[in-house]
Amino acid sequence: xxxxxxxxxxxxxxxxxxxxMAGVTDLPFRVLCKExxxxxxxxxxxxxxxxxxxxxxxxxxxxxxxxxxxxxxxIFGNDPYLMGEVAKSIEDRPFDILxxxxxxxxxxxxxxxxxxxxxxxxxxxxxxxxxxxxAIHKPVTVKVRIGFEGFDVDIVDIAKKIQxxxxxxxxxxxxxxxxxYSGTADWDAIRRVKEAVSIxxxxxxxxxxxxxxxxxxxxxxCDAVMIGRAARGNPWIFREMNYYFKTGELLPRPTVEEIRxxxxxxxxxxxxxxxxxxxxxxxxxHVAWYTAGMRHSACLRRESNAxxxxxxxxxxxxxxxxx
Numbered sequence: 001x002x003x004x005x006x007x008x009x010x011x012x013x014x015x016x017x018x019x020x021m022a023g024v025t026d027l028p029f030r031v032l033c034k035e036x037x038x039x040x041x042x043x044x045x046x047x048x049x050x051x052x053x054x055x056x057x058x059x060x061x062x063x064x065x066x067x068x069x070x071x072x073x074x075i076f077g078n079d080p081y082l083m084g085e086v087a088k089s090i091e092d093r094p095f096d097i098l099x100x101x102x103x104x105x106x107x108x109x110x111x112x113x114x115x116x117x118x119x120x121x122x123x124x125x126x127x128x129x130x131x132x133x134x135a136i137h138k139p140v141t142v143k144v145r146i147g148f149e150g151f152d153v154d155i156v157d158i159a160k161k162i163q164x165x166x167x168x169x170x171x172x173x174x175x176x177x178x179x180x181y182s183g184t185a186d187w188d189a190i191r192r193v194k195e196a197v198s199i200x201x202x203x204x205x206x207x208x209x210x211x212x213x214x215x216x217x218x219x220x221x222c223d224a225v226m227i228g229r230a231a232r233g234n235p236w237i238f239r240e241m242n243y244y245f246k247t248g249e250l251l252p253r254p255t256v257e258e259i260r261x262x263x264x265x266x267x268x269x270x271x272x273x274x275x276x277x278x279x280x281x282x283x284x285x286h287v288a289w290y291t292a293g294m295r296h297s298a299c300l301r302r303e304s305n306a307x308x309x310x311x312x313x314x315x316x317x318x319x320x321x322x323x
Contacts (some may be wrong), residue, residue, distance in 0.1 A: 003245065005223050007040075007200060008139030008168040010070050012095045012224070014039035016213070016241045017171075017202055019228035020074045020099065020143070021198035022106075027063055028269035029286075032262065033231060034068055036239040037238040038223070041071045047236040048077030063273075064094050072141065076101035078113045078124065084131035097168075098138055100128060103145040105177045116177040119158065127163040133166030141169040143204075146189045147176035159193045159201075168249045171226055181229065191220040202226050208237075212245030215267045235262070235291025256294070260317045263290050267313055281309060287313070293319065 003014045007291025018025060018033045020042035025033075031043045043061070050058040073095035077083045079141055102125060105113030111117075116144045118125050125142075133140040147153040155172070162170050172193050174185035188243055195202040203222035207213050208230035216225055231237055236258075240251045254262070266286060270279035287304040291297040300319060307313050 002005065003242075004201060007097055007141060010139055012070055014242055014245075015217070015224035016040075016238050018042055018231055018238070019204060019226045020045055020072070020101070021228055021232075022104075023285075024232055026061070026282075027065055027068075027273060028266055029235070030068055030071070031065055031269065032235040033238055033264060035292070036235040037069075037242040038235075040077075040097075041068050042099060042226075043071065043073050043095070045074040045097045045104065046077050048079070048083050051075070051090060052082060062090070062093060063174065066094075069094075070096040072097040072099045074099040074101050076104060076109065076114050078118060078128070079129040080124070080127040081194075083128050084135035087132045087140075088135040091138060092213060096138065098136060099104065099141045099143055101143055102133060102175050103143045103171075103177075104105050105145070105180050108239060111258075116148055117155050119145065119155075119177070120151045122154075122158050122161055126165045128314050129162050129165035129167050133168075139168035140166060140307055143171040143173070145173050145175055145177055147178075148176040149176065154190055156192050156196045159197050163191075163197045163199050167199060169200040169202060169223075170197065171204055172222075173226075174203070174205035176193050178299065187216060187219050190216075190222055194221045194223075201225065204228065206288045208239045210237075210250065213241050214245065233286060233292060239254040256320055259290055259294075260320050263287060263317060264316050265313060267310060271310060276309060280310070280313065283313070 005012050017040040018038045022044050025044050046058050046061050071269045102118045110113035159170055172190045174187055174190050190203045200223040202224045203216045203220050204226035205214055207225050207227055236254050244253045250288045267283045270282050277320045284305055290301055303316055
């Protein structure tokens with residue numbers, strides 16, 4: 001199987017893409033996923049309005065490490081003019097690809113007519129993509145879901161509009177807005193989009209193993225696979241997918257010691273960027289994800305919610321995997 005592919009003029013070494021996840025795919029986590037073999041990293045989504053207001057928190061979300069390339073920055077909004085102007089204002093930042101979020105199901109985003117709410121208005125989708133793709137030279141991509149409750153959404157027609165408006169690729173999460181992350185992703189919808197457009201299609205939904213990644217690509221013909229929730233606490237999934245696609249064999253899962261070292265390294269990077277107070281609190285959810293399913297993990301997660309220093313976490317992790 002051909003591993004290398006392109007979005008516009010951006011060369012990507014393998015078809016394994018880290019999904020954009022708010023509160024998860026910050027700089028420290030992206031760097032770990034890159035080291036484990038992610039082909040393309042997607043950043044947390046940022047509000048076009050917040051960028052235009054020069055929001056300080058948004059500025060910190062836009063930081064990129066030189067080791068991350070290729071990396072995709074994601075913006076969201078519903079005003080074609082503002083989206084184009086914001087894209088133009090940030091183009092000199094060191095991202096390689098600019099993605100437009102048209103799939104976020106969260107009420108506070110949807111209630112503003114942003115994210116997956118845009119699926120209700122295909123004409124507006126086309127206007128936004130055209131405005132952004134015309135405003136910058138870097139490749140523009142779009143991430144969508146396949147439906148919105150109460151509306152007859154034709155995702156194939158929307159994908160064609162996105163392509164015609166100048167997008168260089170489209171990522172399709174095979175769930176409706178109403179599903180959030182429940183139920184089963186509709187891979188057949190991804191296949192229909194792939195058959196209808198000539199730009200690369202990134203399939204997203206239910207990929208939590210190398211075998212699932214291959215099954216999705218085989219079933220849909222998609223050019224790449226986007227991994228979201230399965231990467232939380234599990235940056236090794238990218239290493240495992242690369243190995244499986246090259247050899248047909250499965251790597252062993254990381255050892256307890258590898259998990260412990262990864263948590264501590266992740267924590268050090270969080271502290272370096274955000275300070276100990278915020279960095280430690282940011283890590284609490286990651287500790288839960290890293291240790292899910294391990295012996296005594298429930299107890300460890302409870303105790304991790306009370307830690308307030310790196311030393312306390314280091315001491316707590318000595319219990320990891322104990323009999």
